[in-house]
Amino acid sequence: MCLAVPGRVLDRSGDDPLTRVGRVDFGGVVKQINLAFAPEAEVGDYVLVHVGFAIAVIDAAEAARIFAHLDELGELAEFAARAP
Amino acid sequence: MKYRDEYRDAAAARRLADAIARAVTRPWTLMEVCGGQTHAIVRFGIDALLPREVTLMHGPGCPVCVTPVEYVDKAIEIAGRPGVILCSFGDMLRVPGSDGDLFAAKSRGADVRMVYSPLDAVEIARAEPSRQVVFFAVGFETTAPANAMAAYRANQLSLANFSMLVSHVLVPPAMRAVLEGPGNRVQGFLAAGHVCTIMGLADYAPIARRYGVPIVAAGFEPLDILEALYLCVRQLEEGRAEVENPYSRVVTPAGNRAAQALMGEVFRVIPRRWRGLGDIPDSGLALTDAYAGLDAERRFGRVCEGDEAEGECLSGLVLRGERKPTQCPAFGVRCTPERPLGVTMVSSEGACAAYFRYRGATAATEGAA
Amino acid sequence: MSGEATIQLAHGGGGRAMARLIAEVIRPAFDDPELNRSHDGALIDLAGAVAFTTDSYVIRPLIFPGGDIGALAVNGTVNDLAMCGARPLYMSVGLILEEGLPLALLRRILASMRGAAGAAGVRLVTGDTKVVDRGKGDGIFINTAGIGAVVAPAPIGPQAVRPGDAMILSGDIGRHGVAVMAARENLGLEMAIESDCAPLWAPVLGLIEAGIRVRCLRDLTRGGLASASVEIAETAGVSIVLDESAVPIREDVASACELLGLDPMHVANEGRFIAFVAPEDAERTVELLRTHQVAAEAAVIGRVSAAPAGRVSCRGALGVARAIDMLSGEQLPRIC
Secondary structure, three states, X not given: OOOOEEEEEEEEEOOOOOOOEEEEEEOOEEEXXXXXXXXXXXXXXXXXEEOOEEEEEOOHHHHOHHHHHHHXXXXXXXXXXXXX | OOOOHHHHOHHHHHHHHHHHHHHOOOOEEEEEEEHHHHHHHHXXXXXXXXXXXXXXEEEXXXXXXXXXXXXXXXXXXXXXXXXXXXXXXXXXXXXXXXXXXXXXXXXXXXEEEEOOOHHHHHHHHHHXXXXXXXXXXXXXXOOXXXXXXXXXXXXXXXXXXXXXXXXXXXXXXXXXXXXXXXXXXXXXXXXXXXXXXXXOOOOHHHHHHHXXXXXXXXXXXXXXXXXXXXXXHHHHHHOOOOEEOOOOOOOOOOOOHHHHHHHHHHEEEEEEEEOOOEEEEEEEEEEOHXXXXXXXXXXXXXXXXXXXXXXXXOHHHHHHOOOOHHHOOOEOOXXXXXXXXXXXXXXXXXXXXXXXXXXXXXXXXXXXX | XXXXXXXXXXXXXXXXXXXXXXXXXXXXXXXXXXXXXXXXXXXXXXXXXXXXXXXXXXXXXXXXXXXXXXXXXXXXXXXXXXXXXXXXXXXXXXXXXXXXXXHHHHHHHHHHHHHHHHHHOOEEEEEEEEEEOXXXXXXXXXXXXXXXXEOOOOOOOHHHOXXXXXXXXXXOOOHHHHHHHHHHOOOOEEOOOOOOOOOOHHHHHHHHHXXXXXXXXXXXXXXXXXXXXXXXXXXXOOEEEEEHHHXXXXXXXXXXXXXXXXXHHHOOOOOOEEEXXXXXXXXXXXXXXXXXXXXXXXXXXXXXXXXXXXXXXXXXXXXXXXXXXXXXXXOOOOOO
16 A cells, blocks of 8 residues: 655645645656645655645655665675675 | 655665675564555565565555455445446455456446545535545555545535545554464564554554564665665664664654544544454544544445455465465466456455566466565 | 537438438548548459458547547557558548537547548548447447558568567657546646557568568557567567666656556557567667657667567566566556
8 A cells, every 4th residue: 555656846825724735746747736734845845645645745864864874885895895 | 756766776776685685694584564565576576686584475555455345345336326426546446346346337337436536536526416426445544644635625515425435444453463363474574654654653662562573664665675674684683673764754753743633533443354364453444423424334334244255265364474475376376367366366456466467477386485 | 511510320320311421521531532432342452462450449538638539540550550561551440429429529530530541641441330329339439440561571470589589669658558548537637748649650661671670560559568578479489578777768657657556568559569670680670760750769678588488577677577467457547
């Protein structure tokens, strides 16, 4: 369950938080998405979308963590390869 | 596509797989809960990258698979009534009930419509006031907020012609049920990352503590799954049983407060029967009294839950993670997507169907992996 | 036919109303001399080997981004002939119209067919019209038969495919299926994706005239690249290994598939084909195809091997192979 896709918020409209919508760009395909569950989403943010609803704003800093870990692993692997 | 493509990098995937291989000193059996994760693992061949010591079992994380057949029958029955429009996600259209599926009902003249979002069903109700519109609301916690919003909107609009057939299930109770199973071999979990996006992580610490299993919130892209597997294996090797969250770009410990608030207003927790797993307490959602007027079972009659049929099908054991599809003697021989014996082969999201589609029937002859 | 806005049952009745429909709407749409003779059948001269094909077209919606059922019917027929190595020459068209079909829509579809036929160099020389009761048809069903002159020097078909052959795809996948599904299911997607509906004889002729030994051709339609590959592998009794990273797909089409949970390998196409050639001809084949706009993205995407017979596998993004099979039915969007 839970096919959710990342997209970039292009605009948002509506004052009522429960009915606020925004157009979200998914790699060239744009759809209007309900932003009720991502009230803090701003234009330019990336959101995770499931069945027409944004369920989270994607945190760029957190997203970088796995790549930092990969860098560490890369160094470890080199270290292990060089070790006697 | 940003936040997708970079998580499919082949070199990075191999680096994580190597890290898992270096970390492992003895066999471990892990389970990924979510059908979407099963799908990704089989599609990208992630398990083929893992060392032999790591066994991945596929859990009951497919709400389509675990929807009792009686609910599918009810949806088909409702769809067949004159003046009714039955709206459903695409996933449910081909799940067979006792006698055909919703797609077949459509070809017999029932007005069955696929929707992308639950709000589309509400719009249909608004546009067709003379018809009764029924939305088949299935899913895990990930989909519950959206389904809740449909109910909220329908009430707001005072729609008299909209109702919901609710068959929602919750993940943590299913994990407990798996761990309680007498044949259970699961030693660590990859939790369903999008369920966690909504609900946060609070449910998992008690499970980790009680059963001594590490639980890692995992995403759905190859790097997310491999990273979670690495952390889970590392915990097992170090003798730890904690909750970890590498999917922190969308999962926070508290989860999505706005979503939880609306869910709490529209739904209440009830016991539910799971296809293949039986009755699990506090594992389902039903409409609260304030929204009971939208309950399709009130309008069209209650669903009668019968007993599950016995037979050659091992889908219960597959859903529990006690058997791999390839370990079923019928897999690929007497049971195929064309002639399925049980729900895990019938549903395209089921573990058996995923294996068959991506590995082919000959996977059975390659031996249990 | 002034005053009539929609098709009535009488238009299929064999009487004056039908005669008027044919004389005033259908025949003028094509203005073909053979069609205009209004005989029971067309008289044509043929010499040499002939390719003969038939197809029926049932699609909803009738008009979709990038085309309509009319263009689909003509190009589909042309392409079936092209896949036999035959120059498309003549077509028949059987129309089954639903009572209530707007006449303006019928005119539009017929005009589209004429345009497609002109572009493909095929003549519409005979036809038939029937009308069914309201509710018994999706607006219009079209059946065609096509005749072409075989130009390829050696028979083209799965039986000619050999282990070691290269498999070439003529262009990017998934456009037609995504465009039609988005239109049909009212998915509310803003996108520039249109059907790739197009005739394919020109690039095929280019290969034949350049002396390429074309073993087999297959156009991708319903079931997508996956179905076409599996059909060839099974019929030819060979194994095919695909390289997913070599399969061209536009970013927005890939994104739409992700959004809907569709696998691009199974999404329908209407202007793409796969070609099997000897490995030493692969590079030249790709070069030749790329000189045609409809095949500008042509690429080698796979290789044929001997065993296991009938099996298609695909090396994915992580380098792991997965089995490719046909789906049981049409692919549906998923949320799971």
